[in-house]
Amino acid sequence: MRIGYGWDSHEFKKGVPLRIGGVELKHTHGLAGHSDGDVLLHALTDALLGAIAAGDIGSHFPPSDPQWKGADSSIFVLEALTKVRQAGWEVCNVDSTLILDAPKIGPVANRIRQSIAELLEISPEDVGVKAKTPEGMGTEKAAIAHVVVLLEKHEDHKRLEVAAAMLEADNHVDEVVKQLVKDVRLEKAPAKK
Ligand SMILES: [Zn+2]
Structure with a gap:
């Protein structure tokens, strides 16, 4: 078995669509930065790559490369998943925690679980999505994601x-x-x- 861990953060920006875990959420602000700013899928990509010690999202998809500007972050997850499979592993389960002030994740958590489960071709029961507000951390202007994945031999x-x-x-x-x-x-x- 192998374990992988990923972490990411993006700053909220007004007038940008908000995508978390491949799901577009209604909000006044979206996430700026690399590709579509999907903080959860970026952390998931890093967790997958980390589990097989294959570098990180920045080394495979440099933010400086214009082809990733505004890109759908599911591309990164699928590429990392291919590498995981080529190395002889398959995803057992995923757990994640989001830290953000708004919007509320609870009502959309199941949609996010479903979206990630579809990307990884696993059951939504094997995808944990939890959320916390950044109390006392002073990170209200950003969304943060932590993800762990467990792999088992194919x-x-x-x-x-x-x-x-x-x-x-x-x-x-x-x-x-x-x-x-x-x-x-x-x-x-x-x-x-
Ligand atoms: Zn990112």
């Missing part, structure tokens, strides 16, 4: 590993047999006079 990879282990054991048996044959031959060899 079934095919598990089978491949078992097969490889058996092959190795087989090879080892060959070596033991060869050695035995050698020993027997030595024993049977006529003693030199």
Whole structure:
């Protein structure tokens, strides 16, 4: 099993659409910055990449690259998910905490869970979305997201590993047999006079 952790923050900006977890929410402000500013999907991307020690969102999708300006952040999640699968892992579950002053996440949490579950091709029951207000933290002008993911070995990879282990054991048996044959031959060899 592998664990991955991601964190991100974006500043609220007036007149920009607000996207959190791939869901567009009604609010006076959206999130400025890299791509569509989806703070939750960025933290999720980092958590996925982190779990397989494959760098971070900035190294794969540099904010300085104009092609990511205003981009749909689900692209980053799907790319990270592909890397996870190529490395032989699959997502077990995800948990997240958002820290933001507004809007209220409670009423839309299930929509966000559904959206993330669809992206990762897992059940919404395996996606936790929690939210807190930034009391005493002075971060009211920003949205912050923390995400952890748990990965387990892909079934095919598990089978491949078992097969490889058996092959190795087989090879080892060959070596033991060869050695035995050698020993027997030595024993049977006529003693030199
Ligand atoms: Zn971000």
